[in-house]
Amino acid sequence: MPLERRVALAVVALSILACSDSPSGPTPSTVPDVTALLAEMSSSSIGTAEALAGSPSVGVMLASSSDPSACTYTEATGFFVCPTVTTGSLTVSRMYRFIDAAGNSQPKADAQTSAFEMKTSVTGKVTTTTTEPRASTSSYTINSNSDQTLSDLRAENHTLNGLTTTAIEGTLQLGAETLPLDEHLKETTSNLVLPSARKGQKWPLSGSITVEETTNNFDPFAPSATYRTTITFSGTSKVTLTFSGPLGSSSCTVDLAAPPGTGFGCFP
Numbered sequence: 001m002p003l004e005r006r007v008a009l010a011v012v013a014l015s016i017l018a019c020s021d022s023p024s025g026p027t028p029s030t031v032p033d034v035t036a037l038l039a040e041m042s043s044s045s046i047g048t049a050e051a052l053a054g055s056p057s058v059g060v061m062l063a064s065s066s067d068p069s070a071c072t073y074t075e076a077t078g079f080f081v082c083p084t085v086t087t088g089s090l091t092v093s094r095m096y097r098f099i100d101a102a103g104n105s106q107p108k109a110d111a112q113t114s115a116f117e118m119k120t121s122v123t124g125k126v127t128t129t130t131t132e133p134r135a136s137t138s139s140y141t142i143n144s145n146s147d148q149t150l151s152d153l154r155a156e157n158h159t160l161n162g163l164t165t166t167a168i169e170g171t172l173q174l175g176a177e178t179l180p181l182d183e184h185l186k187e188t189t190s191n192l193v194l195p196s197a198r199k200g201q202k203w204p205l206s207g208s209i210t211v212e213e214t215t216n217n218f219d220p221f222a223p224s225a226t227y228r229t230t231i232t233f234s235g236t237s238k239v240t241l242t243f244s245g246p247l248g249s250s251s252c253t254v255d256l257a258a259p260p261g262t263g264f265g266c267f268p
Helices: 003-019 032-055 056-065
Strands: 072-074 080-081 086-087 091-099 113-130 136-151 159-174 179-192 205-216 225-233 240-246 248-255
Touching: 032 091, 032 113, 032 136, 136 179
Parallel strands: none
Antiparallel strands: 072 080, 080 091, 086 091, 091 113, 113 136, 136 159, 159 179, 179 205, 205 225, 225 240, 240 248
């Protein structure tokens, strides 16, 4: 897969989370609000699937599945299970739980709640058609599963850790030629300290997100190739991207605050 597409995929999946102006969550003296917590972390949960689907945006998905009052607590699992939502051709399932300092599930948030875990799945079949640079039609299925935990809820800045796996399988039709599409992604969020709007912060203070992609590059005869992209945050809009793949590795700096239309600005 071309370097530009891998960079664009990573930036699309992360930029909505990174530049959020919403508060990072409750202060140490308040009870965590589930709606605020979901808004804070959901764009990371389904960003990879949404970026590849090229279908409804992350915001549309969240708007269709953001009513926590419709979710029901199940004592056997300790999770609130939410109704399944269909957006376009994609089906979104979600469950979440509150966690106290001892690691136990809670039937409701209180002053002792220290973490919040959300599990999300996105499945469906997507068909897209384009005429540039040449007429083509792609049809593929998406199966994505995410498990994200937001911790340090009693602190001003929350920390996000999680894993999202996504499988994309289907075909690309170019005229009379049919090419197979087989991609598998693993997105790992590691100690991502999210910004606090109350402190005037807009970008994660530290931590990283790694996207590992294994793909056949539309070639039925070539072996699959694996690419790894790691995005490291340091509190500003400029992030460090490190790439590795069959041809070696490299790194550059990307400014996520670059004006629209100026490109992702990957500088050594």
